[in-house]
Amino acid sequence: MDRIPILRMGPFLLVTIQVDLYDRLALTLESDLVQMVNKTGARGVLIDISAVEIVDSFMGRIIGNIASMSKILDAETVVVGMQPAVAITLIELGLPLKGVYTALNVERGMQLLRSMIDLDEDQDEDEETDE
Amino acid sequence: MMVISLSKDVMRIIKDQDVVPFRNRVKEKATKIKMGLVNQTKLITAASELVRNMLKYGNGGEIVIEVVSRGRENGVRLTFKDKGPGIADISLAMKDGYSTGKSLGLGLPGTKRLVSEFDLKSEVGKGTTVMIIKWANG
Ligand SMILES: Nc1ncnc2c1ncn2[C@@H]1O[C@H](COP(=O)(O)OP(=O)(O)OP(=O)(O)O)[C@@H](O)[C@H]1O
Ligand SMILES: [Mg+2]
Numbered sequence: 001m002d003r004i005p006i007l008r009m010g011p012f013l014l015v016t017i018q019v020d021l022y023d024r025l026a027l028t029l030e031s032d033l034v035q036m037v038n039k040t041g042a043r044g045v046l047i048d049i050s051a052v053e054i055v056d057s058f059m060g061r062i063i064g065n066i067a068s069m070s071k072i073l074d075a076e077t078v079v080v081g082m083q084p085a086v087a088i089t090l091i092e093l094g095l096p097l098k099g100v101y102t103a104l105n106v107e108r109g110m111q112l113l114r115s116m117i118d119l120d121e122d123q124d125e126d127e128e129t130d131e
Numbered sequence: 132m133m134v135i136s137l138s139k140d141v142m143r144i145i146k147d148q149d150v151v152p153f154r155n156r157v158k159e160k161a162t163k164i165k166m167g168l169v170n171q172t173k174l175i176t177a178a179s180e181l182v183r184n185m186l187k188y189g190n191g192g193e194i195v196i197e198v199v200s201r202g203r204e205n206g207v208r209l210t211f212k213d214k215g216p217g218i219a220d221i222s223l224a225m226k227d228g229y230s231t232g233k234s235l236g237l238g239l240p241g242t243k244r245l246v247s248e249f250d251l252k253s254e255v256g257k258g259t260t261v262m263i264i265k266w267a268n269g
Pocket of ligand 1: 057058180184185188189213215216217218224225229230231232233234235236237238239240259
């Protein structure tokens, strides 16, 4: 069965969606990713959709699910590289990508994730200096 | 003004793997009539919503893919026909957020917003037919 590869980059996981996702492939990706977050303790998930031409409500829901499940496992999700035509269409469709951050490209997405994690760590350190 | 059909293809949809080839066919037609990228994306997204409904609620069906013209305008017309259970209350089904499938309920109202023309006919126990047109410059 086809699978979408998930790359580990330090504390983050990177998924590049290159093909048109049919439903089963998308569902597999959803469960693979959540398992990977769980197993690796990753703090962030980057989903690169720059090659994706169509995001419909099904795909949107998959992305939303990944984000909300990752959140429970203490990881943030950033969608990167959304094509402008896709963004315009999603707004008109009325799809709310709740809990999903977006960034222009993978680099910016990493920056965003790092800034979110740094904030967390600062808080941890603050607690530690209290000792 | 009359809508004239210039070409006509029929595709049967029975499983979720049929969705991608169908979307590709729609893209081919849209490109042929020089539809811009944003309109193409809207059309294919709408088509994707309707084909999913057809699979999820209508047990699959048949889609007629046409290139049509009206005066100087060219467009793509898609007609989705299934022999599923039909829709009892169409105006309810067209509401944002209404879903019997524990989903977002965005497919039908969202599709209507994305296309130039939208027509839904349904008879309980007989099936559902949805017709959409997206004009190249619409
Ligand atoms: N072809 C169909 N045959 C029978 N019922 C349908 C069909 N298409 C839609 N419906 C009914 O209309 C409702 C609304 O459809 P719509 O596509 O707007 O939302 P959804 O499919 O439930 O959710 P979403 O599309 O956001 O995932 C469906 O829940 C279903 O009850
Ligand atoms: Mg739907």
